[in-house]
Amino acid sequence: MSKIRVRHGENEIELDGTDDFIKKHLDDFYSRIRVTSSGETMTTLKEKIFEASSKKTRGKVPTPAEYLKAKGTTDRILQILIFGKYLEEFREISEFSPQEINSVAKEARLSKDIHTQYFTNAVKQGLLRSLGGGKYTLTLSAEDALRPMHVN
Numbered sequence: 541m542s543k544i545r546v547r548h549g550e551n552e553i554e555l556d557g558t559d560d561f562i563k564k565h566l567d568d569f570y571s572r573i574r575v576t577s578s579g580e581t582m583t584t585l586k587e588k589i590f591e592a593s594s595k596k597t598r599g600k601v602p603t604p605a606e607y608l609k610a611k612g613t614t615d616r617i618l619q620i621l622i623f624g625k626y627l628e629e630f631r632e633i634s635e636f637s638p639q640e641i642n643s644v645a646k647e648a649r650l651s652k653d654i655h656t657q658y659f660t661n662a663v664k665q666g667l668l669r670s671l672g673g674g675k676y677t678l679t680l681s682a683e684d685a686l687r688p689m690h691v692n
Contacts, residue, residue, distance in 0.1 A: 543634075545683075552680070601630050604648035611689045616658045619645070621667060621682045622689075628678065635675045 542562055545554040546569070553569045555562045602610070607626050613619060623644045627633040633640065642653040659676060662668040667682040 604644045608648050613689070616654050617662045617665070617667065618685070618689075619650075620654055620658055620662055621678065621686055623648075624668070624676070624678050624682070625686055635671055635677050637674045637676070639674075 542559060543554075543556045544562055544566075546552065546566070551569070551573045553565065555565050604623065604626055607630075608619065608622055611618075611622050613622070620641055623641045624636055626644060627636050627640065638654070638656050638659055641659075645654055659668060662682075663670050663676070665681075666679055667685060668676045669679050670676055
């Protein structure tokens with residue numbers, strides 16, 4: 541199983557599934573958009589993206605504390621987003637609860653839990669999507685907010 545998110549200008553697709561499933565839907569996606577502004581053909585671009593998405597990350601996995609420290613923020617809502625991204629990237633958990641975020645926060649040695657009101661505020665700001673049952677997921681707006689912080 542692989543997971544991929546591709547964005548070209550205003551065109552975007554997110555896929556989660558087998559390699560064949562992803563290839564099929566990427567072909568469909570690229571058949572609807574034109575050649576890139578850099579002049580690369582869509583076939584070349586698709587191959588690069590698929591190759592990059594199927595590679596496993598190697599090397600040392602950062603601790604939650606290292607990951608948070610690298611981002612340098614004390615804002616509680618941004619901490620939720622950073623820890624959510626951490627869970628997604630390094631623990632393959634894309635749907636998380638406040639308890640899971642606070643567990644990672646404890647690993648990062650934060651002095652206090654992140655209050656659930658911050659989760660509510662993040663939903664109101666469009667940074668988290670409530671899935672019901674106390675579960676949340678990051679939105680594309682959250683991804684955009686994290687991008688300047690180089691959270692991959």
